[in-house]
Amino acid sequence: MKNHHGSVKILRRGDLAKLTGCNLETIRYYENIGVMPEPPRTSKNYRAYDESHVGRLRFIMRARELGFTLDEVRDLLALVDGGAQTCGEVQVLANAHLASVRAKIADLKRIERVLSSTVAQCTGDDVPDCPVIDALTEVT
Amino acid sequence: MKNHHGSVKILRRGDLAKLTGCNLETIRYYENIGVMPEPPRTSKNYRAYDESHVGRLRFIMRARELGFTLDEVRDLLALVDGGAQTCGEVQVLANAHLASVRAKIADLKRIERVLSSTVAQCTGDDVPDCPVIDALTEVT
DNA sequence: CTTGAGCCTGTACCAACTGCAGACTCTAGT
DNA sequence: ACTAGAGTCTGCAGTTGGTACAGGCTCAAG
Numbered sequence: 001m002k003n004h005h006g007s008v009k010i011l012r013r014g015d016l017a018k019l020t021g022c023n024l025e026t027i028r029y030y031e032n033i034g035v036m037p038e039p040p041r042t043s044k045n046y047r048a049y050d051e052s053h054v055g056r057l058r059f060i061m062r063a064r065e066l067g068f069t070l071d072e073v074r075d076l077l078a079l080v081d082g083g084a085q086t087c088g089e090v091q092v093l094a095n096a097h098l099a100s101v102r103a104k105i106a107d108l109k110r111i112e113r114v115l116s117s118t119v120a121q122c123t124g125d126d127v128p129d130c131p132v133i134d135a136l137t138e139v140t
Numbered sequence: 141m142k143n144h145h146g147s148v149k150i151l152r153r154g155d156l157a158k159l160t161g162c163n164l165e166t167i168r169y170y171e172n173i174g175v176m177p178e179p180p181r182t183s184k185n186y187r188a189y190d191e192s193h194v195g196r197l198r199f200i201m202r203a204r205e206l207g208f209t210l211d212e213v214r215d216l217l218a219l220v221d222g223g224a225q226t227c228g229e230v231q232v233l234a235n236a237h238l239a240s241v242r243a244k245i246a247d248l249k250r251i252e253r254v255l256s257s258t259v260a261q262c263t264g265d266d267v268p269d270c271p272v273i274d275a276l277t278e279v280t
Numbered sequence: 281c282t283t284g285a286g287c288c289t290g291t292a293c294c295a296a297c298t299g300c301a302g303a304c305t306c307t308a309g310t
Numbered sequence: 311a312c313t314a315g316a317g318t319c320t321g322c323a324g325t326t327g328g329t330a331c332a333g334g335c336t337c338a339a340g
Contacts (some may be wrong), residue, residue: 010195012286013286014286014287023328024257024329024339025328026328026329026331028289029328030328035241042201044288044335045289045335045336046287046288046336047258047287047288055277055279059276061175062275062276062278063276064327066255067248067253068249068256068328069327070328071326076273077274080273082259085270086266086270087263087265087268087269087270087271087272088265090262090272091262091264094258094259094262094272096253097255098255098256101248102250103195103254105245105248105252108207108241108248109245111204111206111241112241112242112245115238115241116206116238117315118234119231119234119238120175122231123227124231125227125228126226126228127226127227128227129157130230130231131227132227132230132231132234133216133220135217136199136203136206136216137220138202152318153317153318154316154317154318160307165299166298169296169297175297183319184304184306184318185305185318185319186317187318187319189305202281204296205335209295209296219287219309281340282339282340283335283338283340284338285337285338285339286334286335286338287334287335287336287337288333288335288340289322289324289332289333289335290331290332291332292329292332293329293330294327294328294329294330295338297320297325298323298324298325299323299324300321300322300324301320301321301322301323301340302319302321303318304314304317304318304319305317305318305319306318307314307315307316308315308318309313309314310312310313310314310318
């Protein structure tokens with residue numbers, strides 16, 4: 001995409017933030033930890049992004065929304081960047097992540113069960129005896 | 141509980157760690173942030189714990205296992221220590237926490253749905269086209 | 281020409297720990 | 311009595327995934 005001067009339209013950091021909904025500082029953070037590439041700079045040292053950076057950042061944000069850690073995002077990006085990425089390789093990463101998501105759900109469900117059954121025994125009264133405290137204090 | 145010298149048996153930090161399964165350094169951390177009390181010291185400046193500290197630490201660890209934040213733990217302990225704790229007060233805290241646990245479960249379930257349905261479309265082959273990458277790259 | 285917005289850098293902060301260096305001290309074996 | 315190794319003390323750095331300044335430039339509008 002070129003403008004009428006024949007040069008590619010550049011985006012500054014704030015533009016990229018607005019386009020993606022990403023926090024301004026987070027963009028710099030992603031650059032520091034190496035998931036976003038160092039963009040070219042203008043003569044005055046401003047970061048000069050283009051459309052490819054928008055795509056990259058959106059990719060990262062979607063992966064994060066799906067609960068991938070930044071380490072996992074790095075792996076996914078390496079596969080994409082490598083060009084030789086195959087469905088099989090990606091599937092391995094995604095399945096591993098899916099397993100950890102399911103483990104977290106199971107953990108939280110266990111917590112939910114214990115907590116809700118305990119709270120259910122509460123009278124909610126002004127009495128100094130509470131099933132929740134009892135459960136936490138229990139010597140068993 | 142007294143030994144044959146008539147003095148209360150003291151526990152060192154390592155003993156407390158072993159008895160509770162808590163990490164050695166975490167005990168010091170809990171003291172720093174004020175959820176564990178500063179224990180008395182021996183003449184050589186070693187922390188001298190007793191049975192009451194075991195109970196306190198177990199309480200903290202159970203609450204953490206149930207996903208309470210350390211801030212919430214502090215609130216629970218304040219209620220317990222205050223002596224004037226009522227079932228109603230504790231119930232409020234526990235219910236608030238229960239709500240946040242349920243919210244986390246809902247989030248993770250949404251992630252699980254998206255992720256599993258996407259991965260299900262993978263051929264797992266050596267082909268360079270992958271539904272997972274497509275989903276992350278999607279321009280929609 | 282000024283003023284405000286935007287960008288640059290480095291750094292500090294959040295939770296909830298964990299780990300390590302360097303200095304003591306304690307305990308067991310010889 | 312001596313020594314080696316384990317335990318403890320302190321403070322501080324690192325972890326993950328960001329967020330938020332401060333102090334200094336630069337840019338665009340009026």
